[in-house]
Amino acid sequence: MDLAPLRIDARGSFCPGPMMELIRAVKGADVGQVVVVLSTDSGSKKDIPMWAQKAGHEFLGVDEHGDYDEISVRKAH
Amino acid sequence: MPKRLVIVGAGTGGLMVANFVARDLHSEIERGEIGITLLGEQETYIYQPGYLYVVFDLMRPAQLMRPVRELLAPGIRFVHDRATRIDTGKRQVLRSDGDALDYDVLVLATGSGLNLDEVPGLREGGHWFYTLAGALRLRDALRRWHGGKLVLTVGVPHKCPVAPLEFTMMFEQWTRQRKVRDKTEIVYTYPLGRAHSIQAVADWVAPEFEARNIAIETFYNLESVDHEKRVAHSLEGTDLPYDLLVSVPAHQGDELGAASHLSGAGNWYPTDRHNLRVQGHDDIFTLGDATDLPISKAGSVAHFEAEVLADNLVGVLTEGAQPTSQYNGRAFCFIETGLERATFLSFDYEHPPTVPEPTNAVHWFKQTYNRIHWANLKAVM
Numbered sequence: 001m002d003l004a005p006l007r008i009d010a011r012g013s014f015c016p017g018p019m020m021e022l023i024r025a026v027k028g029a030d031v032g033q034v035v036v037v038l039s040t041d042s043g044s045k046k047d048i049p050m051w052a053q054k055a056g057h058e059f060l061g062v063d064e065h066g067d068y069d070e071i072s073v074r075k076a077h
Numbered sequence: 078m079p080k081r082l083v084i085v086g087a088g089t090g091g092l093m094v095a096n097f098v099a100r101d102l103h104s105e106i107e108r109g110e111i112g113i114t115l116l117g118e119q120e121t122y123i124y125q126p127g128y129l130y131v132v133f134d135l136m137r138p139a140q141l142m143r144p145v146r147e148l149l150a151p152g153i154r155f156v157h158d159r160a161t162r163i164d165t166g167k168r169q170v171l172r173s174d175g176d177a178l179d180y181d182v183l184v185l186a187t188g189s190g191l192n193l194d195e196v197p198g199l200r201e202g203g204h205w206f207y208t209l210a211g212a213l214r215l216r217d218a219l220r221r222w223h224g225g226k227l228v229l230t231v232g233v234p235h236k237c238p239v240a241p242l243e244f245t246m247m248f249e250q251w252t253r254q255r256k257v258r259d260k261t262e263i264v265y266t267y268p269l270g271r272a273h274s275i276q277a278v279a280d281w282v283a284p285e286f287e288a289r290n291i292a293i294e295t296f297y298n299l300e301s302v303d304h305e306k307r308v309a310h311s312l313e314g315t316d317l318p319y320d321l322l323v324s325v326p327a328h329q330g331d332e333l334g335a336a337s338h339l340s341g342a343g344n345w346y347p348t349d350r351h352n353l354r355v356q357g358h359d360d361i362f363t364l365g366d367a368t369d370l371p372i373s374k375a376g377s378v379a380h381f382e383a384e385v386l387a388d389n390l391v392g393v394l395t396e397g398a399q400p401t402s403q404y405n406g407r408a409f410c411f412i413e414t415g416l417e418r419a420t421f422l423s424f425d426y427e428h429p430p431t432v433p434e435p436t437n438a439v440h441w442f443k444q445t446y447n448r449i450h451w452a453n454l455k456a457v458m
């Protein structure tokens with residue numbers, strides 16, 4: 001069964017806001033579920049893939065939308 | 078009918094705003110044109126930065142406490158009770174005893190508190206120095222310390238962003254003084270991919286900790302504590318065995334915000350970064366830890382905000398003016414880098430901090446501030 005992605009709008013929040021919002025959401029998500037965070041903080045693009053690697057989750061990529069980014073991670077365990 | 082200013086929360090920010098406004102408007106208060114009420118759930122004010130010294134037996138709790146009533150400028154009415162809900166339509170603050178306070182202008186200075194229940198096992202297995210009771214329990218644990226492994230964990234957001242670093246460096250020097258450094262292992266953890274959220278601080282800390290043989294574990298978000306086996310588990314899958322676990326739990330805003338439908342995520346008030354209005358409410362302002370502003374939650378921030386807010390409140394109360402003074406994100410934090418030296422950070426919205434070389438003079442300046450904080454609260458300094 002495909003789980004609907006969890007979307008978190010962290011636009012306007014500054015480092016470490018968006019990454020911490022993502023971590024909190026991954027904690028509450030189901031295994032296999034995708035978590036998408038919307039961020040206007042440029043540091044998120046760098047920090048989130050590093051965090052996903054360390055935590056063993058799958059980093060799915062960044063969609064750039066001009067003034068904000070959509071960053072996706074799949075909960076792996 | 079006097080114009081009524083009600084301030085909720087008799088901590089650092091609430092007391093300072095009340096005192097600044099009362100000193101500026103003492104004639105209007107005497108003539109009965111303005112009324113200031115401060116509503117606080119605590120009758121005793123506690124100087125929280127002192128907890129760090131209590132832990133190492135460097136200050137006694139009594140040195141940190143004063144009755145709120147002794148800290149008030151003349152003309153302020155203090156009500157000892159808890160605010161349970163704000164009725165923004167009726168412009169009333171509802172109290173736990175069932176009474177209500179009418180306001181024309183409201184200031185929410187309700188601070189921040191620890192969320193100890195987010196991490197299972199933390200209450201049983203952990204220590205913290207962010208409350209007086211916690212600081213005393215940690216002091217007692219340190220009095221029994223003969224060596225072992227100390228693990229420090231940090232949840233975000235939390236007030237005083239440098240306190241975890243200060244505790245770690247003070248502890249390190251303290252174990253040297255006690256001649257147990259060679260039997261002590263210290264692990265400092267941080268939730269992000271570097272040792273601190275402020276880049277300049279992270280860059281300074283990494284070599285500093287390496288030179289002092291303090292291990293840094295990054296991307297460490299405490300998930301649970303096995304207090305029987307004495308192991309701290311992180312969300313990232315890192316298990317750290319410990320003899321003493323010291324945690325800075327993540328903070329949240331007071332429940333009043335949620336009960337009044339005024340706060341957002343984490344119970345912080347959505348705040349205008351310059352005039353400190355609660356967004357969407359012309360007659361409600363906030364300051365200190367309670368805001369959702371992307372700045373440090375620190376007493377110095379509450380102080381600089383109180384100056385700006387008081388300026389604006391005087392205009393709002395006496396002339397119905399729009400707020401014109403602007404807060405620029407100014408913050409100042411001392412950093413104790415051990416038991417003899419300190420440095421400081423000074424920054425605002427536009428200017429990130431640098432870390433000056435620690436000195437003995439800055440350490441003594443901080444020691445002095447710890448003893449004259451009262452004058453600052455009373456707005457006489």
Ligand SMILES: Cc1cc2nc3c(=O)[nH]c(=O)nc-3n(C[C@H](O)[C@H](O)[C@H](O)COP(=O)(O)OP(=O)(O)OC[C@H]3O[C@@H](n4cnc5c(N)ncnc54)[C@H](O)[C@@H]3O)c2cc1C
Nearest residue numbers: 086088089090118125126160187188237365366375376377
């Ligand atoms: C260990 C430690 C070290 C620190 N070190 C420093 C430092 O070196 N420098 C620095 O600048 N800052 C430091 N701080 C942070 C500083 O103490 C706080 O940022 C500051 O007190 C914030 O002021 P405030 O008015 O927002 O909140 P507080 O001072 O916490 O006051 C909030 C008050 O509101 C009351 N309240 C809450 N809800 C209600 C309600 N519903 N009804 C009635 N009353 C209510 C609370 O009881 C409390 O009295 C430190 C804090 C700690 C814990």
